[in-house]
Amino acid sequence: MIPRVKGTDDILPPESARWRALLRGFDDLAARYGYDLAVMPVLESTELFSRGVGAGTDVVEKQMYTFEDQGGRSVTLRPEFTAGIVRAYLESGGTGVMKLAAAGPQFRYEQPQKGRRRQFYQVDLECVGDPDSRADVEIIEMSHRLLTELGVPGVTLQLNSIGDAADRSQYRDLLRDYLRGVAGELSPDSRRRIDDNPLRVLDSKADAALVAAAPVPLDHLGPETAAHFAAVRAGLEEAGIAYEIAPRLVRGLDYYNRTVFEFYSTAFEAAQSALGGGGRYDPLAELVGSRVPVAGVGVALGCDRIVAAMPEPAPPRLDLFVAVATPVRSGAAGAWVRSLRASGHRVDWTGGDRSLKAQFKAADRSGAAVVAIVGDEWDAGQVRLKRLATGEEAAVDIEEVGAWLNR
């Protein structure tokens, strides 16, 4: 037996039913908001991430699966979607606004634990080319809607603005001065960051008590970024989405400016427990080589964590299981199964040549909501339906079965 690689998972039934509900819910949501599908490479040039995500971030410094391919190029298994999507936008000659949805595996070499995998999955939404605060609101609203529609309980949203580069240059000096004052007590990681990336010290768990009194970006926004953030907040309030201001939320990737946010749920608690996060990334396009600025805002939600927070059981896998009481009607039953599937119902059967008892066992295991028994009533144009959860039974005209299932 060759076991799976550490930090990877096989996602099989019954758990995969919740994955399917998540992926379908995401696909449907993206279509409702006008986000087109982007199918992205898993392999990208290493430079895309070192420049886009930032050479000093944990992701780039410690977590990337990077190797040289046989042509001598340094390539990396994507640790996230955003840099690749902005690259694709630029490479396609992108102008204007492109609203994209992507789903798939990401790779980060982390210490595996609950909700922290080396191969994990994200559903991702990116609105590239739109500087307006309405785009920030739309991205947050969609994330919130997806989590709510999937039944994730106790969803909370943490929101912050980290300003623009111009706001931050002054603020960074203030923060450095503060951090130098307490440097002797900071963890080695945070001490190292004072010079190259002081903002990251703000979300250091090890130094939470010390940074509680540090100056925060939100108190040092310029007038334009402050107005943008006020508009995001107003938009969220209009959409009825509650949020908490989290002044020390800065996120672990370097491309962000202005709005940043994270979602949590009471049903998922772990050392790292964000179900998803994102923000505005107006600097990213230029970081990866664009000569012109391209605004953008997006989110990635972690599927592994969402599924862990989703209620069990998943909705029934099948609308109908067809059992055949009289084997001579197997052929007719098979044709009926085919026509129900063709008209969009989720239907299964075992072929009808087993005992009725065995077929009912299979129906139970199948997770179907309803069993149809094809028996003597068939000649009168009817089948007997039984709703498994309640035991409710009825003889129903074959043409009426679709409507009965939708009740």
Ligand code: HAM
């Ligand atoms: P991120 O915060 O690095 O952001 O990841 C987003 C989500 O992916 C996390 O909140 C978490 O649910 C999940 N996640 C991250 N690492 C792991 C892991 N090792 N195991 C399981 N789940 C994980 C981004 O990736 C940005 N690209 C988000 C974004 C999109 N910003 C703008 N657009």
